Amino acid sequence: MVIKYNIGKNKYRNWIVGENDFQTEYLGKFETIFTLGNGYMGVRAATEETYREETRGCYIAGLFDKFPGEVTELANIPDWLNVDLKLDSEKFDLKTGKILSYQRQLNIKDGQLTRNIEWESPNGRKTKLSFERFMSLDNIHFTALKVKIIPL
Template sequence: MVIKYNIGKNEYRNWIVGETDFQPAYLGKYETIFTLSNGYMGVRAVTEEAYQEETRGCYIAGLFDKFPGEVTELANIPDWLNVDLKLDGEKYDLKTGKILLYRRQINIKDGQLIRNIEWESPTGKKTRLTFERFISLKNLHFAALRVKIIPLNYSGDIEICSGINGQTTNSGVQHFKEGILANSVTSPGNLSNKPAI
């Protein structure tokens, strides 16, 4: 496990923590260390592309729930981070192909989590990806995710499937009833500032 502390320079000295290797066995630890929160809303630093070793979690302070036979717990709200990518027909998955560059950093001063990757697909197509996210301190109800994709040695179609997954659970127990915030997906027809639900 490679985590580097105090890697910032100048005004960011002592404000940046980073990792330089993608290690699926340590995803749980990294997603805890790189968690973003503004005191009202918090989100574990899971990768945008889902892996079995992760524990996805988005939470609202004070939002507790209890199901029969379970203890009262902080309810896991719908997940807004999942991004599935197909790059010229190939599924983006760091467990396949080669990772040429991997760097994830949390800037504690600015509240940003940035992940930079250069990935070579199993067929040799190289892509540079940047994932940036933050949770606003000014507007406690606002969070954002930006994805940048640059094909390095090919041109082709890029498919992005993103949305809000309302089928979230805490240890297998779903805290929202079926039909309430269940599956809300942003589509090209809904690119306004209004929520998809």
């Protein structure tokens, strides 16, 4: 696991951290490092497709849950980032096929998390995928996820 620091240029110098390898054993660590939040809402940086090694979590400030005999904890809200992709009838899953390139970056200055992947499916189909997400500071109820899929 290698975290890349200082990969930003010009006005983004010292504002971008990233990773260049997809390793399931480090998903939990990067989920916390790349967490997004705006003071009202927060979301762990789990991948858009799901893996059993992840701990997904979306939270709202001040929303707690407690059952008898348990400690009060932040309650999870519905996961709005879970995207189940099928590309030419094949499920998009980085644990299958071949990762040709992988990059995930958090721009701390703009609060944007991006992930760019070139993936070859088990059947040999090559695809470029781009995921971008952010949470607005101006409108605390507004979040966005943009997914771009390009066949190669």
